[in-house]
Amino acid sequence: MKQLLQSAILISSILSTALLAKTAIIETNMGSITVDLNEKAAPKTVANFIQYANSGHYEGTVFHRVIPNFMIQGGGFNTAMQERDTRPPIINEASNGLKNEKYTIAMARTSDVNSATSQFFINVAYNDFLNQRDKTTAGYGYAVFGKVTSGFDVVDKIAKVYTKRSIVSEAQPIQNIVISKVTIRND
Template sequence: MMKRLLRRAAAGCALSLCAALPTQAGTLVAMETSAGTVELELFDEQSPKTVANFLRYVDQGFYSGTVFHRVIPGFMIQGGGFTETLERKDTLAPVENESGNGLSNGRGTIAMARTRDPDSATSQFFINSVDNARLDAQGDQPGYTVFGRVTQGMDVVNAISAVPTRIVGPHRNVPETPVVITEVRRLAGDTPATAQ
């Protein structure tokens, strides 16, 4: 009797978790870095504005030559806003926060970095190296918008997470040896939409 109840409870939990995950394949991108390649599936339906924002930067070649400038083991790796010399790149207008999309900052997800202003995300993103549900929307408090997940290359994320870091001016957790993003590109079959 108890085993049957536990099995039903486990099945119910599994179904509720699956319900929160995207069911259709989204846009696929490859992020080439000096540490290896990370492939991502973007959640076009759940985070449409955020994905469109990210892809504008991808299609412009914006991320080429940027670095992972903030690496915190057991938390996340952040990049997409600074050059190797830690010069901030000019960005597009901020994107509206979509953290109420039902997606969680789980291990291997990619989310938008932002300031305390929920609608301040521009080009910077982070990849969660562990489950970080505390970064999710909580009630009426916005969280950090998840807009994709790693499909290949989590070993690269783990390797970046383990690099030695230092303080450089106002920046903490900067890799001692820069981890450079050489290119982010759409994978075959995923082409830019017609500009509107």
């Protein structure tokens, strides 16, 4: 009977932990951004982001692409604009029903729909054209996996920085916007 009770407590503990919402705190030299991660809609994408965050991958990366009235992108390059090593790409979960609305976070990718690794972007406008329209290469979309819940002012401040054209980006901030840490919390 004692073992049965201990097993029930253990299972209850595991289930309650699994049901907790996950939150990411993205700390930058311009302030912190808090993001609620949507594990239910984008389980593979959220797991991928958490794995990069927990491994320390994002520490010392920058927002390397900033386009006002569009998005801010980071998570792949260090302050010297050298690309960080990544794990294999993940499956695109753009068909999850989440939309590229203002202050949502989504995975960046190349023209290959299943090429997302560590880079992400935060929409600073309603970018409906990034939503999945169909399963073709042109219409596949970008997978949203969460939304900003605080630090809107930080996102807006980053979106207004001066940029320049570079080898890495058509809109690289003139001064580095550094991600010092991404912390994952279970709320």
